Amino acid sequence: MEIKVVRKVLDVNNMMAAQNRQLFAEKGIFVLNLMSSPGSGKTAILEKTLSRILPEIRTAVIVGDICTSNDADRLAKSGAPVVQVNTDEFGGDCHLAAHVIASAAANLNLNAIDLLIVENVGNLVCPAEFDIGENARAVVLSVTEGEDKPLKYPLMFRVCHAAILNKTDLLPYLDYDKEAALRNIHQIHADMPIFEMSAKTEQGFEAWLKWLGKGVRG
Numbered sequence: 390m391e392i393k394v395v396r397k398v399l400d401v402n403n404m405m406a407a408q409n410r411q412l413f414a415e416k417g418i419f420v421l422n423l424m425s426s427p428g429s430g431k432t433a434i435l436e437k438t439l440s441r442i443l444p445e446i447r448t449a450v451i452v453g454d455i456c457t458s459n460d461a462d463r464l465a466k467s468g469a470p471v472v473q474v475n476t477d478e479f480g481g482d483c484h485l486a487a488h489v490i491a492s493a494a495a496n497l498n499l500n501a502i503d504l505l506i507v508e509n510v511g512n513l514v515c516p517a518e519f520d521i522g523e524n525a526r527a528v529v530l531s532v533t534e535g536e537d538k539p540l541k542y543p544l545m546f547r548v549c550h551a552a553i554l555n556k557t558d559l560l561p562y563l564d565y566d567k568e569a570a571l572r573n574i575h576q577i578h579a580d581m582p583i584f585e586m587s588a589k590t591e592q593g594f595e596a597w598l599k600w601l602g603k604g605v606r607g
Protein backbone atom coordinates (compact mmCIF):
# COMPACT_ATOMS: atom_id res chain seq x y z
CA MET A 390 0.00 0.00 0.00
CA GLU A 391 2.70 2.41 1.09
CA ILE A 392 4.83 1.49 -1.93
CA LYS A 393 1.88 2.24 -4.25
CA VAL A 394 1.43 5.69 -2.74
CA VAL A 395 5.14 6.47 -3.11
CA ARG A 396 5.05 5.28 -6.72
CA LYS A 397 2.06 7.51 -7.44
CA VAL A 398 3.82 10.56 -5.98
CA LEU A 399 6.84 9.85 -8.16
CA ASP A 400 4.65 9.27 -11.26
CA VAL A 401 2.95 12.66 -10.80
CA ASN A 402 6.35 14.24 -10.24
CA ASN A 403 7.75 12.66 -13.41
CA MET A 404 4.84 14.06 -15.41
CA MET A 405 5.45 17.57 -14.06
CA ALA A 406 9.20 17.18 -14.67
CA ALA A 407 8.55 16.29 -18.31
CA GLN A 408 6.48 19.47 -18.67
CA ASN A 409 9.27 21.53 -17.11
CA ARG A 410 11.84 19.91 -19.39
CA GLN A 411 9.76 20.74 -22.46
CA LEU A 412 9.28 24.36 -21.39
CA PHE A 413 13.00 24.82 -20.65
CA ALA A 414 13.91 23.23 -24.00
CA GLU A 415 11.54 25.56 -25.85
CA LYS A 416 13.25 28.50 -24.16
CA GLY A 417 16.71 27.13 -24.90
CA ILE A 418 17.65 26.98 -21.22
CA PHE A 419 20.16 24.50 -19.79
CA VAL A 420 19.08 23.43 -16.30
CA LEU A 421 21.52 22.15 -13.68
CA ASN A 422 20.32 20.49 -10.48
CA LEU A 423 23.01 20.97 -7.79
CA MET A 424 22.71 18.70 -4.77
CA SER A 425 24.62 17.79 -1.62
CA SER A 426 24.32 17.40 2.12
CA PRO A 427 23.91 20.66 4.09
CA GLY A 428 27.10 22.70 4.38
CA SER A 429 29.23 21.07 1.69
CA GLY A 430 29.45 24.38 -0.16
CA LYS A 431 26.72 24.58 -2.82
CA THR A 432 26.01 28.26 -2.23
CA ALA A 433 29.71 29.14 -1.94
CA ILE A 434 30.42 27.35 -5.23
CA LEU A 435 27.54 29.18 -6.90
CA GLU A 436 28.68 32.58 -5.57
CA LYS A 437 32.09 32.07 -7.20
CA THR A 438 30.61 30.44 -10.32
CA LEU A 439 28.22 33.35 -10.90
CA SER A 440 30.97 35.92 -10.47
CA ARG A 441 32.92 34.15 -13.22
CA ILE A 442 30.20 33.36 -15.78
CA LEU A 443 28.07 36.53 -15.58
CA PRO A 444 27.22 38.38 -17.72
CA GLU A 445 28.41 36.13 -20.61
CA ILE A 446 26.15 33.27 -19.57
CA ARG A 447 22.80 34.73 -18.56
CA THR A 448 22.07 32.76 -15.42
CA ALA A 449 19.21 32.52 -12.92
CA VAL A 450 19.09 30.51 -9.71
CA ILE A 451 16.30 28.76 -7.83
CA VAL A 452 17.33 27.99 -4.25
CA GLY A 453 15.52 25.51 -2.06
CA ASP A 454 15.66 25.46 1.70
CA ILE A 455 13.22 24.40 4.35
CA CYS A 456 13.41 27.86 5.95
CA THR A 457 15.12 31.25 5.51
CA SER A 458 16.19 33.26 2.48
CA ASN A 459 19.86 33.29 3.51
CA ASP A 460 21.17 31.63 0.36
CA ALA A 461 19.04 33.76 -1.98
CA ASP A 462 20.39 36.88 -0.23
CA ARG A 463 23.98 35.64 -0.73
CA LEU A 464 23.43 34.77 -4.40
CA ALA A 465 21.40 37.88 -5.30
CA LYS A 466 24.55 39.96 -4.67
CA SER A 467 25.82 38.60 -8.01
CA GLY A 468 23.06 40.47 -9.81
CA ALA A 469 21.52 37.23 -11.11
CA PRO A 470 17.77 36.75 -10.72
CA VAL A 471 17.27 34.47 -7.71
CA VAL A 472 14.09 32.80 -6.50
CA GLN A 473 14.07 31.33 -3.00
CA VAL A 474 11.71 28.45 -2.33
CA ASN A 475 10.94 27.58 1.28
CA THR A 476 9.60 24.05 1.37
CA ASP A 477 8.10 24.83 4.77
CA GLU A 478 5.15 26.13 2.74
CA PHE A 479 4.93 22.76 0.94
CA GLY A 480 5.01 20.65 4.11
CA GLY A 481 8.74 21.04 4.86
CA ASP A 482 9.86 18.72 2.06
CA CYS A 483 13.49 17.60 2.12
CA HIS A 484 13.78 18.08 -1.66
CA LEU A 485 12.45 20.27 -4.47
CA ALA A 486 9.65 18.62 -6.43
CA ALA A 487 8.94 19.36 -10.10
CA HIS A 488 5.76 21.35 -9.41
CA VAL A 489 7.70 23.57 -7.01
CA ILE A 490 10.25 24.29 -9.74
CA ALA A 491 7.39 25.12 -12.13
CA SER A 492 5.97 27.72 -9.68
CA ALA A 493 9.41 29.15 -8.96
CA ALA A 494 10.26 29.40 -12.67
CA ALA A 495 7.06 31.37 -13.24
CA ASN A 496 8.79 34.20 -11.34
CA LEU A 497 11.66 34.32 -13.85
CA ASN A 498 11.86 35.81 -17.33
CA LEU A 499 12.72 32.60 -19.15
CA ASN A 500 13.35 34.50 -22.38
CA ALA A 501 16.30 36.27 -20.78
CA ILE A 502 18.33 33.32 -19.47
CA ASP A 503 20.57 30.61 -20.91
CA LEU A 504 21.29 28.73 -17.71
CA LEU A 505 19.09 27.92 -14.73
CA ILE A 506 20.85 26.50 -11.70
CA VAL A 507 18.78 24.87 -8.98
CA GLU A 508 20.43 24.67 -5.57
CA ASN A 509 18.43 21.82 -4.10
CA VAL A 510 17.61 21.35 -0.41
CA GLY A 511 20.66 20.09 1.51
CA ASN A 512 20.17 16.34 1.61
CA LEU A 513 22.01 13.40 0.02
CA VAL A 514 18.92 11.19 -0.11
CA CYS A 515 15.53 12.57 -1.23
CA PRO A 516 16.60 15.03 -3.98
CA ALA A 517 18.15 12.12 -5.88
CA GLU A 518 14.68 10.60 -6.32
CA PHE A 519 12.91 13.65 -7.73
CA ASP A 520 13.33 14.60 -11.36
CA ILE A 521 12.72 18.35 -11.66
CA GLY A 522 13.09 18.60 -15.44
CA GLU A 523 16.80 19.33 -15.35
CA ASN A 524 19.33 18.57 -18.10
CA ALA A 525 22.18 17.68 -15.76
CA ARG A 526 22.71 16.82 -12.11
CA ALA A 527 25.83 17.49 -10.05
CA VAL A 528 26.60 16.41 -6.49
CA VAL A 529 28.96 18.24 -4.15
CA LEU A 530 30.91 16.22 -1.60
CA SER A 531 33.24 18.15 0.68
CA VAL A 532 36.39 16.74 2.20
CA THR A 533 35.04 17.19 5.74
CA GLU A 534 32.21 14.71 5.15
CA GLY A 535 34.19 11.46 5.07
CA GLU A 536 35.43 9.31 2.22
CA ASP A 537 32.67 6.74 2.57
CA LYS A 538 29.62 8.86 1.78
CA PRO A 539 29.34 7.79 -1.90
CA LEU A 540 29.05 4.19 -0.68
CA LYS A 541 26.47 5.11 1.98
CA TYR A 542 24.34 7.25 -0.35
CA PRO A 543 24.86 5.50 -3.69
CA LEU A 544 21.69 6.65 -5.46
CA MET A 545 22.79 10.28 -5.41
CA PHE A 546 26.14 9.42 -6.97
CA ARG A 547 24.51 7.06 -9.47
CA VAL A 548 22.03 9.62 -10.83
CA CYS A 549 24.44 12.54 -11.11
CA HIS A 550 26.45 13.43 -14.20
CA ALA A 551 29.31 15.11 -12.36
CA ALA A 552 30.71 15.31 -8.84
CA ILE A 553 32.52 18.15 -7.13
CA LEU A 554 34.97 17.36 -4.34
CA ASN A 555 34.92 20.69 -2.51
CA LYS A 556 36.97 22.35 0.24
CA THR A 557 40.27 20.93 -1.04
CA ASP A 558 41.98 23.91 0.63
CA LEU A 559 41.36 22.09 3.94
CA LEU A 560 43.17 18.89 2.94
CA PRO A 561 46.46 19.81 4.66
CA TYR A 562 44.62 20.00 7.98
CA LEU A 563 42.66 16.74 7.72
CA ASP A 564 43.32 13.01 7.85
CA TYR A 565 41.37 12.61 4.66
CA ASP A 566 42.11 9.90 2.14
CA LYS A 567 41.25 11.77 -1.04
CA GLU A 568 42.15 8.86 -3.31
CA ALA A 569 39.70 6.65 -1.39
CA ALA A 570 36.96 9.25 -1.85
CA LEU A 571 37.60 9.42 -5.60
CA ARG A 572 37.69 5.62 -5.76
CA ASN A 573 34.39 5.34 -3.87
CA ILE A 574 32.68 7.76 -6.23
CA HIS A 575 33.91 5.79 -9.23
CA GLN A 576 32.89 2.50 -7.62
CA ILE A 577 29.29 3.76 -7.68
CA HIS A 578 29.54 5.62 -10.98
CA ALA A 579 32.48 4.65 -13.14
CA ASP A 580 33.73 7.43 -15.41
CA MET A 581 31.78 10.23 -13.68
CA PRO A 582 33.82 13.42 -13.98
CA ILE A 583 35.00 14.63 -10.58
CA PHE A 584 36.09 18.24 -10.10
CA GLU A 585 38.43 18.70 -7.17
CA MET A 586 38.07 22.30 -6.12
CA SER A 587 37.85 24.92 -3.43
CA ALA A 588 35.11 27.51 -3.34
CA LYS A 589 37.34 29.45 -0.96
CA THR A 590 40.47 29.73 -3.11
CA GLU A 591 38.77 28.99 -6.47
CA GLN A 592 41.44 26.40 -7.15
CA GLY A 593 40.18 23.87 -9.71
CA PHE A 594 37.33 26.05 -10.99
CA GLU A 595 38.45 26.03 -14.63
CA ALA A 596 37.51 22.40 -15.32
CA TRP A 597 34.15 22.85 -13.60
CA LEU A 598 33.34 26.00 -15.58
CA LYS A 599 34.38 24.29 -18.79
CA TRP A 600 31.98 21.39 -18.07
CA LEU A 601 29.18 23.83 -17.24
CA GLY A 602 29.83 25.94 -20.34
CA LYS A 603 29.75 22.85 -22.52
CA GLY A 604 26.31 21.98 -21.14
CA VAL A 605 25.00 25.48 -21.83
CA ARG A 606 26.30 25.51 -25.39
CA GLY A 607 24.71 22.08 -25.94
Ligand SMILES: Nc1nc2c(ncn2[C@@H]2O[C@H](COP(=O)(O)OP(=O)(O)O)[C@@H](O)[C@H]2O)c(=O)[nH]1
Pocket residue numbers: 425426427428429430431432433434511555556557558559586587588589590
Ligand atom coordinates in the same frame (compact mmCIF):
# COMPACT_ATOMS: atom_id res chain seq x y z
N1 LIG B 1 37.45 26.22 3.72
C1 LIG B 1 36.41 26.17 2.89
N2 LIG B 1 35.17 26.46 3.35
C2 LIG B 1 34.15 26.40 2.48
C3 LIG B 1 34.32 26.05 1.11
N3 LIG B 1 33.11 26.05 0.52
C4 LIG B 1 32.22 26.40 1.46
N4 LIG B 1 32.84 26.62 2.65
C5 LIG B 1 32.21 27.00 3.92
O1 LIG B 1 31.32 25.96 4.30
C6 LIG B 1 30.17 26.49 4.92
C7 LIG B 1 28.90 26.02 4.21
O2 LIG B 1 28.90 26.54 2.89
P1 LIG B 1 27.57 26.78 2.08
O3 LIG B 1 27.94 27.35 0.77
O4 LIG B 1 26.57 27.54 2.89
O5 LIG B 1 27.06 25.26 1.88
P2 LIG B 1 25.64 24.70 1.39
O6 LIG B 1 24.82 24.44 2.61
O7 LIG B 1 25.97 23.43 0.67
O8 LIG B 1 25.05 25.75 0.48
C8 LIG B 1 30.31 27.99 4.89
O9 LIG B 1 30.85 28.41 6.13
C9 LIG B 1 31.31 28.22 3.76
O10 LIG B 1 32.07 29.40 3.90
C10 LIG B 1 35.65 25.74 0.66
O11 LIG B 1 35.92 25.41 -0.49
N5 LIG B 1 36.65 25.81 1.60
Ligand SMILES: [Mg+2]
Pocket residue numbers: 431432433460508
Ligand atom coordinates in the same frame (compact mmCIF):
# COMPACT_ATOMS: atom_id res chain seq x y z
MG1 LIG C 1 23.19 26.68 0.46
